[in-house]
Amino acid sequence: MKIGLTLGCLLLGGAATLLGQLSAEAVPGGKGGTAGGIGADVAVCTMPSIYRWGTTGGVTGYSVGTTSVNLGDVDLEWYGYNNRHPRIPQNMFRYVDGRLNQIGMSWCKDGFCALQENQCGSCDPAGFGCPELLGPGCSDPYSDSLNGQQSGLAPRSQCNAASGDYLYPPQDLTSPAATIGRRVQVLQDDLSPSSNPAATYYCDAIYLHPQDYEAGNQLNNSSFRRVEVGTLSGSGYRLTPTGPTSIGKPGIFAWEDNSDTVVIRTIDIPNDGRVFLASDVIDNGDGTYRYEYAIYNLTSDHNINGLEIPVPGNANVTDIGFSDVNSHSGEPFATNSWAAFNDGDAIVWNTSEYATNEDANAIRWGTMYNFYFTCDVAPVDGSASLEVFRTNSSVTASDIKVPGGASNPFDLDGNGCVNGGDVGIFITQWGQSGGFADFNGDGIVDSGDLGGLIAAWGC
Numbered sequence: 001m002k003i004g005l006t007l008g009c010l011l012l013g014g015a016a017t018l019l020g021q022l023s024a025e026a027v028p029g030g031k032g033g034t035a036g037g038i039g040a041d042v043a044v045c046t047m048p049s050i051y052r053w054g055t056t057g058g059v060t061g062y063s064v065g066t067t068s069v070n071l072g073d074v075d076l077e078w079y080g081y082n083n084r085h086p087r088i089p090q091n092m093f094r095y096v097d098g099r100l101n102q103i104g105m106s107w108c109k110d111g112f113c114a115l116q117e118n119q120c121g122s123c124d125p126a127g128f129g130c131p132e133l134l135g136p137g138c139s140d141p142y143s144d145s146l147n148g149q150q151s152g153l154a155p156r157s158q159c160n161a162a163s164g165d166y167l168y169p170p171q172d173l174t175s176p177a178a179t180i181g182r183r184v185q186v187l188q189d190d191l192s193p194s195s196n197p198a199a200t201y202y203c204d205a206i207y208l209h210p211q212d213y214e215a216g217n218q219l220n221n222s223s224f225r226r227v228e229v230g231t232l233s234g235s236g237y238r239l240t241p242t243g244p245t246s247i248g249k250p251g252i253f254a255w256e257d258n259s260d261t262v263v264i265r266t267i268d269i270p271n272d273g274r275v276f277l278a279s280d281v282i283d284n285g286d287g288t289y290r291y292e293y294a295i296y297n298l299t300s301d302h303n304i305n306g307l308e309i310p311v312p313g314n315a316n317v318t319d320i321g322f323s324d325v326n327s328h329s330g331e332p333f334a335t336n337s338w339a340a341f342n343d344g345d346a347i348v349w350n351t352s353e354y355a356t357n358e359d360a361n362a363i364r365w366g367t368m369y370n371f372y373f374t375c376d377v378a379p380v381d382g383s384a385s386l387e388v389f390r391t392n393s394s395v396t397a398s399d400i401k402v403p404g405g406a407s408n409p410f411d412l413d414g415n416g417c418v419n420g421g422d423v424g425i426f427i428t429q430w431g432q433s434g435g436f437a438d439f440n441g442d443g444i445v446d447s448g449d450l451g452g453l454i455a456a457w458g459c
Contacts, residue, residue, distance in 0.1 A: 039215030041072035042207045044223035045120035046245040051144035054179040058188050060236030061180030063148025064090040066205045067141040069120035075133040080112025083168035086207040089366050093251045096199035098282045100255040102325040102368040104186035107153040114140040153182040157331050161365030162273040162301035164213030174330040182329045191237045201227040204251035220248035252276050252296035265397045270443035273299030279400040281379040288376050296368040303362035306350035306387025311403045317342050319374040334361040354390050362389040377403035385436045394435040410456035417459035
């Protein structure tokens with residue numbers, strides 16, 4: 001069945017598929033090196049097409065076709081009857097008015113057998129036809145409609161993105177809603193050209209595979225591609241991928257295609273996974289600045305449930321905001337908005353702690369949330385604190401844009417000097433796992449951080 005579907009997809013959309021694959025960017029290795037790393041290494045080579053399933057209640061269901069490639073030097077397991085195959089979620093993003101936000105997400109397609117094609121490079125096949133292995137250099141296309149078959153979709157909540165493990169078969173599923181259930185769900189209003197003038201759109205996909213994680217090559221498993229919004233019909237807006245695929249980069253990096261000033265920082269949570277924090281600042285031209293932040297969770301199983309951006313005590317802050325993307329189709333996670341407030345020296349966003357609600361609306365793997373405010377203080381380089389949901393700890397993101405006067409991470413009391421007052425605050429954090437006093441980001445507040453504090457002494 002897969003072969004027939006794939007051939008049909010290639011015959012009907014062959015030109016677009018081939019152009020998308022030929023224009024794909026150079027492939028980064030999972031460990032940050034070049035393609036062809038040691039061990040298993042799966043990546044998304046391209047996303048050639050998007051299937052439109054229909055619209056219910058102003059929400060359209062989509063699914064994104066994906067072509068994977070084995071960048072490693074061993075066969076990739078693709079067994080459809082256990083948890084030794086990829087799981088493939090898809091997402092949708094919109095950039096408009098200086099903000100990139102996620103507007104849709106799907107459940108995970110369960111992979112089964114792998115065609116041995118050479119659409120993304122030279123293929124050393126693992127067998128003939130559609131075997132249960134993907135050979136080095138070989139590509140395996142899943143058509144857009146195949147990636148949206150509801151019976152083959154599994155919940156993200158039953159996956160551990162830090163290890164690549166997941167429950168198979170998926171457990172305790174309810175029947176999906178017709179048309180949009182389990183698929184990428186996007187509000188029609190989020191795609192409307194009249195409501196979103198000059199907007200640009202993107203999709204991304206992730207291949208979660210335990211063998212890939214075992215080889216340490218899991219950090220290039222997501223790719224993104226631009227999407228054109230076409231005509232509107234009774235079944236919703238038509239979406240068509242266009243331009244090159246940014247291989248090994250999740251959707252948050254589409255922000256760089258639209259802004260020369262955005263800064264995206266990588267944060268590796270100790271004994272867990274990776275998240276990204278993006279920051280950008282827009283000069284409103286009236287003495288105020290709009291500060292924009294986004295957190296994308298790539299592989300963290302501990303998740304993020306808070307963000308703290310320092311601000312000077314004399315800053316005038318308005319329009320504090322938050323946006324997220326809702327899980328759906330029976331996922332257990334809450335969908336309420338985070339609390340947002342100014343505590344006097346920082347803008348804080350947070351949701352419930354893990355001890356209070358394990359299913360709180362934390363930033364789960366493969367999702368991105370936005371945070372923003374307006375301030376009358378110009379930006380400087382500074383640091384932010386991210387709260388880690390499962391461990392009730394925090395990690396620091398350095399060299400991002402924050403309102404001036406809050407730029408020195410060692411000035412813990414915000415008085416403009418690094419002195420004894422900061423030492424007193426620092427001592428209260430000694431031995432903590434991460435947090436705002438973990439200046440060197442090694443996961444613990446200790447003598448290494450004290451050395452940085454002393455080096456920054458003075459006004």
